[in-house]
Amino acid sequence: xxxxxxxxxxxxxxxxxxxxxxxxxxxxxxxxxxxxxxxxxxxxxxxxxxxxxxxxxxxxxxxxxxxxxxxxxxxxxxxxxxxxxxxxxxxxxxxxxxxxxxxxxxxxxxxxxxxxxxxxxxxxxxxxxxxxxxxxxxxxxxxxxxxxxxxxxxxxxxxxxxxxxxxxxxxxxxxxxxxxxxxxxxxxxxxxxxxxxxxxxxxxxxxxxxxxxxxxxxxxxxxxxxxxxxxxxxxxxxxxxxxxxxxxxxxxxxxxxxxxxxxxxxxxxxxxxxxxxxxxxxxxxxxxxxxxxxxxxxxxxxxxxxxxxxxxxxxxxxxxxxxxxxxxxxxxxxxxxxxxxxxxxxxxxxxxxxxxxxxxxxxxxxxxxxxxxxxxxxxxxxxxxxxxxxxxxxxxxxxxxxxxxxxxxxxxxxxxxx
Amino acid sequence: xxxxxxxxxxxxxxxxxxxxxxxxxxxxxxxxxxxxxxxxxxxxxxxxxxxxxxxxxxxxxxxxxxxxxxxxxxxxxxxxxxxxxxxxxxxxxxxxxxxxxxxxxxxxxxxxxxxxxxxxxxxxxxxxxxxxxxxxxxxxxxxxxxxxxxxxxxxxxxxxxxxxxxxxxxxxxxxxxxxxxxxxxxxxxxxxxxxxxxxxxxxxxxxxxxxxxxxxxxxxxxxxxxxxxxxxxxxxxxxxxxxxxxxxxxxxxxxxxxxxxxxxxxxxxxxxxxxxxxxxxxxxxxxxxxxxxxxxxxxxxxxxxxxxxxxxxxxxxxxxxxxxxxxxxxxxxxxxxxxxxxxxxxxxxxxxxxxxxxxxxxxxxxxxxxxxxxxxxxxxxxxxxxxxxxxxxxxxxxxxxxxxxxxxxxxxxxxxxx
Numbered sequence: 001x002x003x004x005x006x007x008x009x010x011x012x013x014x015x016x017x018x019x020x021x022x023x024x025x026x027x028x029x030x031x032x033x034x035x036x037x038x039x040x041x042x043x044x045x046x047x048x049x050x051x052x053x054x055x056x057x058x059x060x061x062x063x064x065x066x067x068x069x070x071x072x073x074x075x076x077x078x079x080x081x082x083x084x085x086x087x088x089x090x091x092x093x094x095x096x097x098x099x100x101x102x103x104x105x106x107x108x109x110x111x112x113x114x115x116x117x118x119x120x121x122x123x124x125x126x127x128x129x130x131x132x133x134x135x136x137x138x139x140x141x142x143x144x145x146x147x148x149x150x151x152x153x154x155x156x157x158x159x160x161x162x163x164x165x166x167x168x169x170x171x172x173x174x175x176x177x178x179x180x181x182x183x184x185x186x187x188x189x190x191x192x193x194x195x196x197x198x199x200x201x202x203x204x205x206x207x208x209x210x211x212x213x214x215x216x217x218x219x220x221x222x223x224x225x226x227x228x229x230x231x232x233x234x235x236x237x238x239x240x241x242x243x244x245x246x247x248x249x250x251x252x253x254x255x256x257x258x259x260x261x262x263x264x265x266x267x268x269x270x271x272x273x274x275x276x277x278x279x280x281x282x283x284x285x286x287x288x289x290x291x292x293x294x295x296x297x298x299x300x301x302x303x304x305x306x307x308x309x310x311x312x313x314x315x316x317x318x319x320x321x322x323x324x325x326x327x328x329x330x331x332x333x334x335x336x337x338x339x340x341x342x343x344x345x346x347x348x349x350x351x352x353x354x355x356x357x358x359x360x361x362x363x364x365x366x367x368x369x370x371x372x373x374x375x376x377x378x379x380x381x382x383x384x385x386x387x388x389x390x391x392x393x394x395x396x397x398x399x400x401x402x403x404x405x406x407x408x409x410x411x412x413x414x415x416x417x418x
Numbered sequence: 419x420x421x422x423x424x425x426x427x428x429x430x431x432x433x434x435x436x437x438x439x440x441x442x443x444x445x446x447x448x449x450x451x452x453x454x455x456x457x458x459x460x461x462x463x464x465x466x467x468x469x470x471x472x473x474x475x476x477x478x479x480x481x482x483x484x485x486x487x488x489x490x491x492x493x494x495x496x497x498x499x500x501x502x503x504x505x506x507x508x509x510x511x512x513x514x515x516x517x518x519x520x521x522x523x524x525x526x527x528x529x530x531x532x533x534x535x536x537x538x539x540x541x542x543x544x545x546x547x548x549x550x551x552x553x554x555x556x557x558x559x560x561x562x563x564x565x566x567x568x569x570x571x572x573x574x575x576x577x578x579x580x581x582x583x584x585x586x587x588x589x590x591x592x593x594x595x596x597x598x599x600x601x602x603x604x605x606x607x608x609x610x611x612x613x614x615x616x617x618x619x620x621x622x623x624x625x626x627x628x629x630x631x632x633x634x635x636x637x638x639x640x641x642x643x644x645x646x647x648x649x650x651x652x653x654x655x656x657x658x659x660x661x662x663x664x665x666x667x668x669x670x671x672x673x674x675x676x677x678x679x680x681x682x683x684x685x686x687x688x689x690x691x692x693x694x695x696x697x698x699x700x701x702x703x704x705x706x707x708x709x710x711x712x713x714x715x716x717x718x719x720x721x722x723x724x725x726x727x728x729x730x731x732x733x734x735x736x737x738x739x740x741x742x743x744x745x746x747x748x749x750x751x752x753x754x755x756x757x758x759x760x761x762x763x764x765x766x767x768x769x770x771x772x773x774x775x776x777x778x779x780x781x782x783x784x785x786x787x788x789x790x791x792x793x794x795x796x797x798x799x800x801x802x803x804x805x806x807x808x809x810x811x812x813x814x815x816x817x818x819x820x821x822x823x824x825x826x827x828x829x830x831x832x833x834x835x836x
Contacts, residue, residue, distance in 0.1 A: 196639060
């Protein structure tokens with residue numbers, strides 16, 4: 001069978017399964033998820049055997065140690081995968097929730113009810129744990145999932161899918177809720193992206209290149225985020241010790257994440273007092289600093305931050321520092337350079353805190369808290385299907401709710417329009 | 419200037435205005451809207467003079483009487499436009515609303531705040547009143563709007579935009595919140611649709627051809643509905659008099675609308691009792707009927723409904739009738755033929771009413787009420803920017819809320835991640 005028909009048939013299978021799974025009871029979805037966790041544990045050996053094929057191929061191809069590490073399904077990672085399935089089973093089911101209901105003058109009750117999206121396409125790279133996580137989230141929210149993982153993890157992914165499908169089926173859930181495109185050809189992605197009407201939304205997870213390619217070629221709505229260029233603004237009325245701790249935490253605690261701070265903006269009124277100890281502490285933690293001219297007047301050893309630096313997501317121990325005239329200039333900087341992921345202000349000034357909160361146009365906006373908290377688990381969503389910096393449908397960390405939409409419902413007693 | 423640069427510059431102007439209007443106070447937005455209404459009334463003569471140019475051109479081109487009628491800005495229509503602006507001024511401002519806020523174990527408060535979408539592109543045909551309605555809705559929800567109306571109404575649209583911009587400016591609102599693409603070349607639409615990053619969402623309003631062209635060519639998310647193929651299922655436990663009244667209302671009261679019923683599905687258990695008086699009443703109202711074989715056994719004078727008829731949006735006094743085995747068969751029919759706009763069940767059976775409500779996957783699902791109620795005003799949204807049959811972002815009638823998105827906000831006291 002040619003690639004086009006192969007992908008089309010997989011999507012049709014998913015679409016059919018989506019209608020079935022949309023009305024499966026919460027109890028049955030939860031049993032399926034728990035059974036999947038059991039099956040993953042029981043078949044850990046089989047999983048690791050298949051994973052070894054991927055690891056061997058990766059070594060042969062000369063992939064970086066970091067990439068090989070992300071690929072490895074070590075026993076703790078297999079256990080984590082099983083625990084993840086159980087945690088999602090324990091979350092409340094969003095499907096059927098009536099978020100609001102009101103009465104009209106003619107007696108008709110109108111409301112909004114959460115319903116599944118339908119078929120969710122996930123296009124992702126290397127990490128095989130995404131296969132189980134994404135499947136579990138989609139299933140819990142009543143959706144079918146069509147997965148297209150990277151070639152590096154193909155054996156691991158196929159093994160995980162086989163285990164999950166069979167575990168779902170045993171609990172009476174249509175096995176088509178998990179559909180895997182096992183063609184590693186990039187053309188398979190392009191064929192998927194044409195299937196509007198069969199696939200309802202696509203979520204790409206991986207590097208910027210993959211996400212751009214998906215967005216540019218998709219006829220299906222895409223939920224995505226390219227990168228996290230996050231800012232913290234230290235206001236003139238900040239508690240300077242708090243500001244130092246928050247900025248240090250946002251840069252150093254885990255610099256490789258998308259919610260780490262990349263640029264620190266400092267009000268000129270407190271720059272001379274705030275920056276020297278802050279810079280000392282960052283340098284001690286081996287953070288490489290790049291500064292605006294005024295920052296460099298405070299510490300001449302700091303390299304120059306060029307305009308393009310302010311656009312960069314370092315994902316590393318590197319930080320831009322800029323001294324600004326006031327909050328307005330900080331907000332202008334954010335409007336120009338931010339990737340609309342997460343920005344924070346540190347201040348004790350009520351009016352500025354409220355204005356920053358209202359006016360900064362990013363998916364997460366914080367007062368007096370580290371940008372590192374921009375995360376579905378930290379927010380208490382119980383799960384996370386990536387982060388969206390889009391404005392349509394979902395913004396910020398996506399949990400189960402973001403994998404549903406709402407429909408209008410109306411309950412009448414024979415009302416007619418005149 | 420070439421078309422590409424022209425459209426790009428208009429979009430840049432809109433983007434700039436969007437940032438300004440996002441934080442304009444509710445009071446100022448309302449004053450601007452009320453001033454727009456006053457200006458429309460004051461300049462009614464000017465408007466009608468420009469409108470006459472469009473009407474003359476339409477007559478010369480030989481457009482149909484119906485199309486010419488839609489184009490005409492009669493005095494009552496001008497007054498309606500002004501009233502529409504005032505009504506939107508009176509609606510609550512969705513921007514800044516915190517829809518939910520909760521506390522995390524570490525004391526951080528996390529919430530979701532409604533924020534404007536940014537720049538909304540409206541691509542529409544003939545009816546010039548859309549220019550004022552769409553602008554008012556976008557502005558009230560804190561957005562900038564970039565409008566591209568059809569060539570038939572170009573003089574009317576330009577006059578309306580001129581009046582609205584100047585009225586906005588007088589109240590201190592950036593006039594760039596209303597940007598009009600006055601190039602009637604179709605290529606202007608294509609240029610607009612490439613401007614992701616400047617335009618945040620596109621809403622096409624018009625015929626299916628326009629909407630398909632926009633959807634297929636857009637890199638920007640599109641909110642749309644193609645057509646309304648709405649169904650009513652008359653269950654075996656329906657109050658037959660109520661069912662007859664509802665079905666009659668849904669077909670006959672205003673057949674030219676997208677929420678009129680196109681296919682009536684009747685449970686076989688009550689078909690012989692329900693159909694004869696229903697058919698008599700519909701025939702008396704000059705409804706042309708097309709039936710399945712079992713319907714035609716009840717009334718041999720009815721024409722045959724072919725498979726393609728069940729896909730059609732008649733927007734006319736024509737109705738398909740099909741006798742079904744039970745609700746499951748009715749729901750299968752809906753899953754196959756519906757455009758996912760609005761479906762209703764008429765029944766006194768509680769379990770089936772609840773199941774239909776949950777399982778039918780359309781943007782509006784009703785119990786014991788005419789499909790004609792599927793409308794932003796009838797639902798009490800206070801306004802309507804068309805209907806979406808998409809699943810992403812907004813489903814069903816779109817009011818002010820649907821022209822916003824939410825961002826996460828978090829209020830902390832110096833919390834750090836460890």
